[in-house]
Amino acid sequence: MQSGKAKTGHWVLEFEPEKARKIDPLMGYTTSGDMRSQIRLAFDTREEAIAYAEKEGIAYRVEEPKEARRRQISYSDNFRYDRKTPWTH
Numbered sequence: 280m281q282s283g284k285a286k287t288g289h290w291v292l293e294f295e296p297e298k299a300r301k302i303d304p305l306m307g308y309t310t311s312g313d314m315r316s317q318i319r320l321a322f323d324t325r326e327e328a329i330a331y332a333e334k335e336g337i338a339y340r341v342e343e344p345k346e347a348r349r350r351q352i353s354y355s356d357n358f359r360y361d362r363k364t365p366w367t368h
Contacts, residue, residue, distance in 0.1 A: 290328040292320040292339070 294315040303310050322328040325341065332339040 287344075288323075290322045290325050292322065292328050292332060292337075294318055294337075 296311065296313050296316050298311055298313045300309050300311045302308070320328075320331070322331065329339065329341070331337075
């Protein structure tokens with residue numbers, strides 16, 4: 280599987296949970312009564328996200344994105360005869 284970089288250039292505002300999540304006794308699903316946990320707002324820039332939070336009086340914390348460590352490898356390298364580890368199923 281190969282992961283791309285689509286939709287990674289935007290900033291997201293998510294609310295901290297106000298209540299702890301619970302496990303539903305009948306179905307075993309994880310549930311919460313906190314409606315704000317379902318809200319995700321996307322912004323094009325960091326400044327837009329901060330301006331919105333300050334305008335609405337929302338306490339915020341900025342988490343800088345981590346640089347993705349991607350290994351450039353060819354699919355055909357999986358089947359090279361001189362691999363260091365054998366390829367088996």
